[in-house]
Amino acid sequence: MVGASAMPAMAQELLGQPTPGGIGLQPAASKLKHDAIWFHDVILLPVITFITLLVLGLLIWVVVRYNKKANPVPARWSHNTLVEVIWTVLPVVILMVIALFSFRLLYDYEAMPEPDLTVKVTGNQWNWGYEYPDQGVPEFISNMLPEDEALARNVPYRLAADQAMVVPVGKTVRLLITASDVIHAVALPAFGLKTDAIPGRTNETWFKAERTGVYYGQCSELCGVDHAFMPIEIRVVTEAEFAAWVASKGGSMTAAADAEAEAAAAQAAAAQSAPVAEAADDTTADAASTEPAAAPAAAQ
Structure with missing residues (x-):
C-alpha cells in the first residue's frame, strides 16, 4: 500500500528541490x-x-x-x-x-579529487557570501528572493536567491566553508552535502554536478531569528556559460594562472638582480679594503 501510494509522487520527483508528497x-x-x-x-x-x-x-x-x-x-x-x-x-x-x-x-x-575550481562560502546572519579566488571574482552576497518576486519568476519561495552560486557542469568544485558570526551549515540535498560553517575555522567539502540545472539548499544549523531565510541556490551551467558569468563579475578564467605567472616573473627578476647586487657589494667591499693602505702613503 505504501509503495502504491508513493508511485504518483515518485513519478513527478523534482530535481534539486523538495517534491510535494515525496517520501x-x-x-x-x-x-x-x-x-x-x-x-x-x-x-x-x-x-x-x-x-x-x-x-x-x-x-x-x-x-x-x-x-x-x-x-x-x-x-x-x-x-x-x-x-x-x-x-x-x-x-x-x-x-x-x-x-x-x-x-x-x-x-x-x-578523498576529494583534484579540484577544478574553488568557491569560498561564508555564512552571515542571515545570508551567504560567495567568492571565487581562482577566477578573481570578489565576494558577493546572496539573499533570499522576496515572495512576490519568487512568484513572478515561478521559482520556489524561501529556496530561491537573488544571486546564485554558479559552477560548471562535470567539474570538481571545492567548497571552503566558514562563518563570520555564529555557526551556520551548508546543506545541499541533491549533492548529498551537509557541512558546518564555523567562525574562525574553514571546513572543506566537494561535489561534481552531473547535469545542468538549478539546485537548492538551505542553512541547516539554527543560527538566529532569520535562520529559515538563508537559502542556497546553485546554478550548474556549461563551461561557456560559466566563463561568461565570470566575466560579468569582473573575473577571468585565467586569473589564477596570471597570478602564478606574475609571481614567477617577480621571483625570476629577483633572482636575476641578486647577482648584480652581490657584485656591487663585493666592489664596495674591495674599495673599502684598499682605502686604509692608501692613507699612510699620503701621510708620508
Whole structure:
C-alpha cells in the first residue's frame, strides 16, 4: 500500500528541490549522493526492516505464548545464557557490517579529487557570501528572493536567491566553508552535502554536478531569528556559460594562472638582480679594503 501510494509522487520527483508528497531522498545529482542513496536503500533499509520485523515477531510471540491464559504458572528462571549471547553478538555483527560500508562512504567524502575550481562560502546572519579566488571574482552576497518576486519568476519561495552560486557542469568544485558570526551549515540535498560553517575555522567539502540545472539548499544549523531565510541556490551551467558569468563579475578564467605567472616573473627578476647586487657589494667591499693602505702613503 505504501509503495502504491508513493508511485504518483515518485513519478513527478523534482530535481534539486523538495517534491510535494515525496517520501524518499531527493534525486541524486552527484556521485556522492548516488553512493549515499545506495547506502541508505541497500544497507540501512534492509537492516532496519529486519530489526523491526524481528522485534515485532518476538513481541507477538511473547504476548501469545506467555500471557496468563496460555501460561498460568510463570517460569522462575531469571536469565538464559544463550539468549544473552545472541542479543549481544548479533547487534555487534550488524553494526560491523554497517560500519564497513559507512567508512567507505566517509572516505569518498574525504578523498576529494583534484579540484577544478574553488568557491569560498561564508555564512552571515542571515545570508551567504560567495567568492571565487581562482577566477578573481570578489565576494558577493546572496539573499533570499522576496515572495512576490519568487512568484513572478515561478521559482520556489524561501529556496530561491537573488544571486546564485554558479559552477560548471562535470567539474570538481571545492567548497571552503566558514562563518563570520555564529555557526551556520551548508546543506545541499541533491549533492548529498551537509557541512558546518564555523567562525574562525574553514571546513572543506566537494561535489561534481552531473547535469545542468538549478539546485537548492538551505542553512541547516539554527543560527538566529532569520535562520529559515538563508537559502542556497546553485546554478550548474556549461563551461561557456560559466566563463561568461565570470566575466560579468569582473573575473577571468585565467586569473589564477596570471597570478602564478606574475609571481614567477617577480621571483625570476629577483633572482636575476641578486647577482648584480652581490657584485656591487663585493666592489664596495674591495674599495673599502684598499682605502686604509692608501692613507699612510699620503701621510708620508
